[in-house]
Amino acid sequence: MKTKTSIIEVARLAGVSKSTVSRVISDAGGSVSADAESRVQAAIRELGYTRNSLAAGLRSQKTWMVLVMVPDIANPFWSEIARAAQDRLEAAGNSIVVGNTDWDEKREARYFDLVRSCRFDGLVLNSVTDDIKMIQDLGVPVVLVGERAEAQDIDTVGTDTSTATRLALEYLWATGHRRIGLATSEHGSERFLSLRRRAYDDFIAEKGVAPDPGIIFSVKLSEEGGRELVRELLALGNWQDRVDAIFCGNDILAIAAINALRDAGVEVGRDISLVGMDDIPAAAHIFPALTTVRKPRSLIGGAAAELLLARMRDPGRPSEKHLFPGELIIRGSVAERQNNT
Amino acid sequence: MKTKTSIIEVARLAGVSKSTVSRVISDAGGSVSADAESRVQAAIRELGYTRNSLAAGLRSQKTWMVLVMVPDIANPFWSEIARAAQDRLEAAGNSIVVGNTDWDEKREARYFDLVRSCRFDGLVLNSVTDDIKMIQDLGVPVVLVGERAEAQDIDTVGTDTSTATRLALEYLWATGHRRIGLATSEHGSERFLSLRRRAYDDFIAEKGVAPDPGIIFSVKLSEEGGRELVRELLALGNWQDRVDAIFCGNDILAIAAINALRDAGVEVGRDISLVGMDDIPAAAHIFPALTTVRKPRSLIGGAAAELLLARMRDPGRPSEKHLFPGELIIRGSVAERQNNT
DNA sequence: TTGAAAGCGCTAACAT
DNA sequence: ATGTTAGCGCTTTCAA
Numbered sequence: 001m002k003t004k005t006s007i008i009e010v011a012r013l014a015g016v017s018k019s020t021v022s023r024v025i026s027d028a029g030g031s032v033s034a035d036a037e038s039r040v041q042a043a044i045r046e047l048g049y050t051r052n053s054l055a056a057g058l059r060s061q062k063t064w065m066v067l068v069m070v071p072d073i074a075n076p077f078w079s080e081i082a083r084a085a086q087d088r089l090e091a092a093g094n095s096i097v098v099g100n101t102d103w104d105e106k107r108e109a110r111y112f113d114l115v116r117s118c119r120f121d122g123l124v125l126n127s128v129t130d131d132i133k134m135i136q137d138l139g140v141p142v143v144l145v146g147e148r149a150e151a152q153d154i155d156t157v158g159t160d161t162s163t164a165t166r167l168a169l170e171y172l173w174a175t176g177h178r179r180i181g182l183a184t185s186e187h188g189s190e191r192f193l194s195l196r197r198r199a200y201d202d203f204i205a206e207k208g209v210a211p212d213p214g215i216i217f218s219v220k221l222s223e224e225g226g227r228e229l230v231r232e233l234l235a236l237g238n239w240q241d242r243v244d245a246i247f248c249g250n251d252i253l254a255i256a257a258i259n260a261l262r263d264a265g266v267e268v269g270r271d272i273s274l275v276g277m278d279d280i281p282a283a284a285h286i287f288p289a290l291t292t293v294r295k296p297r298s299l300i301g302g303a304a305a306e307l308l309l310a311r312m313r314d315p316g317r318p319s320e321k322h323l324f325p326g327e328l329i330i331r332g333s334v335a336e337r338q339n340n341t
Numbered sequence: 342m343k344t345k346t347s348i349i350e351v352a353r354l355a356g357v358s359k360s361t362v363s364r365v366i367s368d369a370g371g372s373v374s375a376d377a378e379s380r381v382q383a384a385i386r387e388l389g390y391t392r393n394s395l396a397a398g399l400r401s402q403k404t405w406m407v408l409v410m411v412p413d414i415a416n417p418f419w420s421e422i423a424r425a426a427q428d429r430l431e432a433a434g435n436s437i438v439v440g441n442t443d444w445d446e447k448r449e450a451r452y453f454d455l456v457r458s459c460r461f462d463g464l465v466l467n468s469v470t471d472d473i474k475m476i477q478d479l480g481v482p483v484v485l486v487g488e489r490a491e492a493q494d495i496d497t498v499g500t501d502t503s504t505a506t507r508l509a510l511e512y513l514w515a516t517g518h519r520r521i522g523l524a525t526s527e528h529g530s531e532r533f534l535s536l537r538r539r540a541y542d543d544f545i546a547e548k549g550v551a552p553d554p555g556i557i558f559s560v561k562l563s564e565e566g567g568r569e570l571v572r573e574l575l576a577l578g579n580w581q582d583r584v585d586a587i588f589c590g591n592d593i594l595a596i597a598a599i600n601a602l603r604d605a606g607v608e609v610g611r612d613i614s615l616v617g618m619d620d621i622p623a624a625a626h627i628f629p630a631l632t633t634v635r636k637p638r639s640l641i642g643g644a645a646a647e648l649l650l651a652r653m654r655d656p657g658r659p660s661e662k663h664l665f666p667g668e669l670i671i672r673g674s675v676a677e678r679q680n681n682t
Numbered sequence: 683t684t685g686a687a688a689g690c691g692c693t694a695a696c697a698t
Numbered sequence: 699a700t701g702t703t704a705g706c707g708c709t710t711t712c713a714a
Binding site: 357359364372373459 | 683684685686689690691692
């Protein structure tokens with residue numbers, strides 16, 4: 001493998017020293033005369049020189065790279081957060097790449113190794129693991145996306161899931177539903193579940209409804225989970241007497257459920273009401289269009305970027321938590337029912 | 342900034358030389374006695390050492406990192422290709438990160454700079470730019486995803502768009518459609534258009550149908566394009582006499598068109614037939630579900646990875662092109678018509 | 683099997 | 699404003 005040209009050749013051709021070349025190519029802004037600068041630039045062009053960022057990073061301890069780790073790159077929810085963060089972070093001079101963990105701790109661990117090995121200046125992530133200590137020990141500024149109540153000393157940005165859940169539940173209540181079920185996950189992202197579940201339990205208690213464990217479905221927040229939800233629902237037998245609405249933990253789940261229900265001859269928005277969470281693009285396209293609680297993806301991504309930049313500037317600053325409110329998006333998956341309960 | 346522990350401290354603690362430590366931590370497999378190895382491992386654990394991959398890469402010219410560049414990370418079509426490539430590439434010991442160009446040449450150029458500056462061992466991309474020469478001059482093995490007829494000397498994997506287009510057209514013909522229109526883009530991705538358009542022209546000629554330029558719509562392959570298609574279609578006035586089906590350049594376009602048509606009171610699958618291309622998840626969720634030509638995303642991503650690995654092994658090997666056939670997925674957006682033409 | 687020495691290409695600190 | 703000198707932390711000869 002032929003080695004590329006280095007600043008030495010550039011320096012020689014321009015008739016200056018390595019340092020001068022370095023001053024020209026680095027943004028640090030060391031003082032260089034206009035004359036020297038132009039000769040260096042000319043030499044760079046002539047030789048087709050490109051700086052070796054490995055060497056630069058090794059010396060300067062700055063890579064100007066930020067890693068955004070998401071659990072599912074194919075889910076628009078995550079990819080749009082990544083994109084929003086990218087905008088802000090690039091504007092600050094960094095290059096952004098995204099790592100896809102696929103909800104897999106092993107894969108996530110690989111990315112952590114990358115971070116530990118000095119390749120990135122910062123990290124924005126929604127982690128699969130619950131080991132906050134390990135994340136803090138990564139040795140670079142980190143911002144968590146999502147709600148991690150237990151992550152006290154680490155910058156976090158996310159949606160106020162409890163309030164968002166409540167928003168959905170209150171809307172179902174207001175439209176006359178009295179037997180409201182819940183579909184959410186206990187596996188993988190325990191932290192989210194507990195918040196949705198807790199909000200649900202509180203709500204049910206507050207309204208004075210007798211809880212029905214049979215209409216609390218624990219399924220994955222995925223298409224497969226949506227199909228399983230429907231399977232379990234229909235297996236209830238007399239389900240129409242027990243459930244008139246279900247709050248689904250996310251849109252992917254809800255959308256898959258809508259489709260599976262249609263296949264089973266159940267019409268969502270009439271026979272049963274469904275509310276999702278996230279407001280991914282497909283929520284607007286499906287029929288019936290999904291009523292859901294929108295999470296402000298751009299705001300979340302942007303805020304995560306902002307927090308990261310602040311921490312990179314001042315590693316000692318106190319940690320912050322930003323929780324954005326969700327927004328109810330009313331579409332066609334919820335029926336209007338009479339109810340005088 | 343306190344500097345992390347280096348192999349020097351590890352060597353000292355283990356009572357061996359730097360070289361021995363290096364042999365242990367690098368996979369190169371230099372010979373080390375079992376005794377030395379275990380002492381080094383113990384020292385590594387005790388000190389919490391992690392190797393600085395910048396330094397390693399600088400010296401060895403290997404980063405074990407591969408960049409996958411996609412034009413739109415929020416489009417499941419691309420993210421699934423990236424994911425498939427990731428599986429294969431990680432299995433070969435590389436770490437994968439993805440870069441999102443957002444169809445923006447400037448952003449793409451930034452990623453190219455990253456590549457040129459020695460950060461990656463290889464690159465899988467769907468490029469925005471048409472400058473193949475520049476891509477070849479990047480200095481690392483590259484595999485292109487998508488069809489680039491002009492890219493002679495570069496590994497490419499994609500779908501056989503001509504045949505895929507034909508598949509859609511033949512199906513429309515077989516279901517009795519005789520006034521088949523085309524909606525595809527002339528801007529941005531000229532290379533794709535020409536293939537779809539050429540296949541369309543050939544097909545029309547072959548069937549002996551008089552071409553009607555008024556039903557060839559040039560719109561972007563985006564949601565906006567779908568809405569514009571419908572606008573232009575309805576502006577035709579007597580459109581029902583001129584068009585009974587439209588082949589859309591991709592699913593995003595087709596899905597947006599379905600929605601816009603519904604808003605205009607036109608029922609797809611009855612008043613007009615639509616076929617898409619790609620088979621993104623939303624194609625199955627929309628109502629009516631979209632009949633489309635599926636591109637084998639996993640195969641494409643996997644083959645791209647395979648090609649890249651082969652080229653990294655042997656940079657001198659002749660370049661290959663893999664074109665996968667599309668698969669017709671019949672759903673509900675095409676009407677059955679009587680026709681004896 | 684191991685160690686010593688020489689860099690990889692760059693930036694930082696200190697000259698001048 | 700510029701050059702000189704040391705490294706950054708690792709891998710790679712080359713010897714032993």
